[in-house]
Amino acid sequence: MRISALFLLSLLAVHAPRVAAYPEPAAPVKAEPDTCVSVPITPEAAQAAARTNQAAAAQAETYHYYADTPEEMVPYRNLDPYYRYWLERLPFRGPGRDYPDPVDLKSxxxxxxxxxxxxxxxxxxxxxxxxxxxxxxxxxxxxxxxxxxxxxxxxxxxxxxxxxxxxxxxxxxxxxxxxxxxxxxxxxxxxxxxxxxxxxxxxxxxxxxxxxxxxxxxxxxxxxxEDRQQCFRLADMVVRQRGCKRIAVLRESSRPGRVGVMHFVNDIRRLGSPAVAHLLYKAGDRSLAEQIAAIKAANPDAVLFYGQPADVGFAAAQLRQAGITAQYFGFDRLMEGAFVKNAGDAAEGMTITYFFNPExxxxxxxxxxxxxxxxxxxxxxxxxxxxxxxxxxxxxxxxxxxxxxxxxxxxxxxxxxxxxxxxxxxxxxxxxxxAPFSFAQYQRGKWLFQPAPAITRLDKKRLSQGMTAVPDAPAK
Amino acid sequence: MKIAGIFCLRLASLVTLLWLTAPLQILATEAELPLPVIERFETFGKEQGVPTNKVHAVLKTSDGKLWIGTWDGLCVREGEGKFRRYGPEEGLSHKLVTCMVEDPKTGDLWAGTMRGLNKVSGGKITRYFQTDSGLPNNVVYGVDIVNDNIWAATAAGVGALDLKTGAWKIYDHNNSNMHEPWCYAVKGAKDLIYIGVWGAGIVEHNPQEGTFKAYRDPDGDFHYDLVPDDGPINDITSWLAWNDGLLWQCTYFGMSRYDGKYWKTWVQDKTPLPSNFTQFAWPVNRYCWIGTDKGASVTDGTNWVNYFVGEAGAGWVEIHQSGKAMEKRPMSTALCNGFVLGIWADEKEAWLATSKGLSRGIFASGTASGKVAVVK
The missing domain is CATH 3.40.50.2300 (Response regulator)
Incomplete structure (x- = not known):
């Protein structure tokens, strides 16, 4: 009974309607065969990806909105909103720049x-x-x-x-x-x-x-x-590069967990593959039977984890033991040793976003x-x-x-x-x-890295402004 | 050369004449406005005893005294217009005063600071901290008094002190529908309490029934305002004010008003709101004074009067009247700074707290400030 209730709750959470005046259209229902395949990151593949990304970046001329999120993952992309924020930086219009420096500073x-x-x-x-x-x-x-x-x-x-x-x-x-x-x-x-x-x-x-x-x-x-950028990179990897369609999310029940995956959940929906399950656990919890049962019932081909590395490692191992063969994805923190230590063999194939190759x-x-x-x-x-x-x-x-x-x-x-x-x-x-994120994949006891795409397009529009945008007084 | 000189002289005379008659022109315009129009500003700074540039809050109490909360203490205006300062040396909990309210029954002044809440009564200051009272957090951003309860909006929830019993209640994300407990404003509305939450819009609390209702930005994304007038302009509430059935919400994304049934929103460039960065609202009757980072405004929702000050210190006013072209005129005196942090106003005058001094706005004679605007 508890398992059923939890599962229903998770479905409700995933499919709850957005409160919006103009909700986005529902994701299209796809009937194609499952093409979700695990592709190891090889040095050749990494270089090819970097070349493709650099070429695409070089062609873009304009400032990319929404933290450089790809167009197809930007919210309300098919509408012309009444107002857009962050097209330019907000200036600080207060005084203080001419205030005298403090005297007798010791440090x-x-x-x-x-x-x-x-x-x-x-x-x-x-x-x-x-x-x-x-x-x-x-x-x-x-x-x-x-x-x-x-x-x-x-x-x-x-x-x-x-x-x-x-x-x-x-x-x-x-x-x-x-x-x-x-x-x-x-x-x-x-x-x-x-x-x-x-x-x-x-x-x-x-x-x-x-x-x-x-x-x-x-x-x-x-x-x-920040995590918005990790989310759209992961969504791109999971849905478009790996072809996964039945994606489950297992995350820590906390504010970092909530805001950490929220863009991923939106991004995969915009790419046509809404999450089939979205389960939560308390940090440090080692009783995940209900979450595992719900995820297994959802039959995912990919699982995205968000949480402390030790917790995710434990969960990843438990899911494998339960017979779930879905590909694993996660965020940068899984690079810390506690993940591999707790995941054991289940760490194999885990693909995460990472800032850059530390080697x-x-x-x-x-x-x-x-x-x-x-x-x-x-x-x-x-x-x-x-x-x-x-x-x-x-x-x-x-x-x-x-x-x-x-x-x-x-x-x-x-x-x-x-x-x-x-x-x-x-x-x-x-x-x-x-700065774009790299990918890393855990293979045979070590992390292999895919280079991040180069940044070129943002340099073409400078965002910096003067101190104030207050216009001059009209002529007297 | 001589003809050119005479022409320049006549032009200068004409400009001077226009300049001198500008107030009269404002009068002609404002006679049709259901809003007060400031004719000139008086400025108060260090010469008058204001201890620092930055004035966060201003309040005129029922006994006629003017109080200001500054970066460096709480001050009261005394005889001859000089300000007397009360700082930590006199018992104030912290020198940076953020907000004030007067208890209408006792005349006590309550002042929130960046470290604690203070009651100023009978020449004595009583301090309240999170470690020795029910104050949820020492950083107090907003304070109001409703039905013998002091409400304090803090960085970790809202605290309510029952003045009759001395008992505190705390409301945060654990016992209310606050999405997050970062509270930056609290305002009584008859028997309701409106709480401005940073990241969670507006929470309406009914203390009698113990209920909470949230008002959130329907867009669900901070990068957009999808359609106007559909709810709070944004979930990051920087200030709230209520009067005569109208709730006014300040955000750094524009301004909103709620009349109990309909929402109205304003953003810069598309409406007369001078800047999206709105910091303070002070309603009088059914119109509202607004402090932004780019000057001050007064509006009834339809008509707007905006006061600006340029980098060189010159002031001007822009009048937006429904169905008419915007009028822009220089002023003989300017608001002391365009970064307006606090306002107190009635039907006779307006006091504006800014990041560089305190200004008093003196209304044009014959002003229609007492009129009640018809809200459509």
């Missing part, structure tokens, strides 16, 4: 908001912190006599709603010039709203929540590519690996790398703008592109880094 303070050390993001936050500290240590070591050194004011979030707001106020009370952090989408949202009042710029280095930058608050840049050999990346290894005695991961880049960007903004929060804001909010150790970043009208 240039930057706040670092880290997740709670004992929470689910604690370890990733610690790796971010190491990347951030390395950047500031390097900068302070290079500063000339007479130059004011940087100082990191580090604070840890608590797993309570609203905690980040209080910490943001503490940062302001410490007169920080900017803020770095954090991973948790809830905390970053809360901090962002507070910083709109406090007028202190945030560089986010690790929050994948697509909704973070949809708030029109012109006080945040995100260097960490790449370009000089900025290789030298960063070396410096990080020497400083901390360990290899950096993606959180450390983006933390380092976020800190370097903040340092650059302060150095170029001086100790004035408004000029720092202008510098960061008007950036169209920037190069860090993680690669070339391109910022869209929401201040998001929309």
């Amino acid at each position: 240039l303070k930057v706040g670092l908001l880290s997740p709670a050390p004992y929470g689910p993001e604690g370890a990733r936050g610690e790796r971010t912190r190491k990347g951030v500290l390395l950047a500031f240590e390097e900068e302070n070591a290079m500063r000339q006599p007479g130059q004011i050194p940087f100082e990191v004011i580090a604070k840890e979030d608590a797993p309570l709603w609203g905690s980040a707001a209080n910490i943001t106020v503490e940062f302001k009370d410490n007169d920080v010039l900017g803020i770095l952090g954090t991973i948790d989408g809830d905390a970053t949202h809360v901090a962002l709203r507070a910083t709109l009042k406090l007028e202190t710029y945030i560089i986010n280095t690790s929050d994948p929540d697509p909704t973070l930058t949809e708030t029109q608050v012109p006080w945040l840049t995100r260097v960490f590519p 790449r050999t370009d000089k900025p990346w290789v030298e960063f690996l070396d410096r990080f290894q020497k400083r901390w005695g360990e290899k950096p991961d993606i959180y450390a790398a983006y933390g380092y880049d976020g800190a370097k960007l903040m340092i650059e903004a302060v150095n170029k703008s001086g100790p004035n929060r408004f000029r720092i804001r202008d510098y960061l909010a008007n950036l169209d592109s920037w190069d860090g150790v993680t690669g070339h970043m391109v910022f869209d009208a929401r201040w998001d880094n929309i």
Whole structure:
């Protein structure tokens, strides 16, 4: 009875009508034979894909809307909406750029908001912190006599709603010039709203929540590519490249889980393959019998996972044991060892989106690996790398703008592109880094990578604006 | 050369004449408007004792005192127009004051700050924090008083303090239909409470019945407004105000109004709304003052009067009347800054809190501010 109820609930969740004045047309019903095949990522296939993507990108002339989402996955694509947002960046029209610099500065303070050390993001936050500290240590070591050194004011979030707001106020009370952090989408949202009042710029280095930058608050840049982009890349891979039609979603029951997959669910529907099941589990739950039964009943040819790597690894193994042979797909975090450890043989064939190939050999990346290894005695991961880049960007903004929060804001909010150790970043009208994602597939004990398509089209339209769009007064 | 000089002189005289008669022209226009029209602005800054550039909130209490909440303290205007400051040294919970409301029964002033809620009563400040009261979070964005309850919108839900019993109630995503608990405005509407939630639109709460009803942007996507007038313009509510049956919603995507049955929305470029970035609303009768990042407006939903200030500090007004071409005129004085964070107004005057000072708007004589606009 419970299983049936859960299954019905999942179907309701998947097929619940959208509340919209003009709902999108229903996905067409396809009767073609199942062509869902697993195609290993070979070096040749990867190079061919990269060439195709680069050619397509080079032909595009205009700014691509909706985080560069492919046209066929953009919502309401067949309608002319009354109003479109984020065709250009919102300017900050308030005063402050001409305010005098503070006197007798002993240090240039930057706040670092880290997740709670004992929470689910604690370890990733610690790796971010190491990347951030390395950047500031390097900068302070290079500063000339007479130059004011940087100082990191580090604070840890608590797993309570609203905690980040209080910490943001503490940062302001410490007169920080900017803020770095954090991973948790809830905390970053809360901090962002507070910083709109406090007028202190945030560089986010690790929050994948697509909704973070949809708030029109012109006080945040995100260097960490977000889940909307992972979703459309995964949807493209699952439906168009692999030909899967019966797609199940199994995700953590949490806000990150909800906002993490929401675009994937929409994207596959727009591609004609709506999810056949959408199941939830609580983080850490090891009783997945009901979810597995519901997914098995849906007979999927693909399963998309979203959650902590250890949980997904456990679920992936359980699904295989239940006889589900569907292809597996997931997000970047499954690169962490806990997934493979818990999944065991079930990890084979898992295809995930990933930021870039960490084995790449370009000089900025290789030298960063070396410096990080020497400083901390360990290899950096993606959180450390983006933390380092976020800190370097903040340092650059302060150095170029001086100790004035408004000029720092202008510098960061008007950036169209920037190069860090993680690669070339391109910022869209929401201040998001929309550098394309790579794919990685787990094969015989290691991850194989497919290169990401190149970014060329966004460079053709610069988004940066002047400080204000207020027109001049009419002639007297 | 001489003829050119005479021509320039006459042209200058004509410009001067037009300039001097501009207020009269405004009067001629505004006589037909069911809205007040500001004739000139007075500006208040550090010379008058305002401790900092940024003024977040302004409130004139029933005893005639003018209070402002600033980046650096709570201030009251005293004799000779000077402001007296109350900061953390005097017991204020934090120097950055975000919002204020007066208890109509007692005259007590309640002030929300970035760290705690304050009651100013009898020359004494009483502080409320999340650790020693029922305040859900220390960051207080909005405050209102309804039926002997103080409502505080915070970064982690809404808290309600029953002034008769001293008991607190907290409403968030656990015990209401708030999609997320990031609350940025709360406003009483007779027996209803409207809660502005960042990312969850507007929640209507009926305390007597214990019910909650959500109003969400029907588009379901922040990148679009699919059709106008179909509901809240966006789910990210930055402020709410209610008066005389009309609920006004500010967002960073435009402005909305709800009359209990129909929604009306405004966005920049397609309507007279100067900017989508709307930060504050203050209704009087059935018209509303709006603070944006690009000046201030007053509208009844049909007619609009917008006040701007350019980079050089010159001010001008744009009047949008139904069925007429927009009129744009210079003003002899300007709003002190176009980034308007707070407003208090009645039928006689308007006070505007901005990111660079405080302005008082003095209405043109014969203004029709007392008229009630017909809302269509």
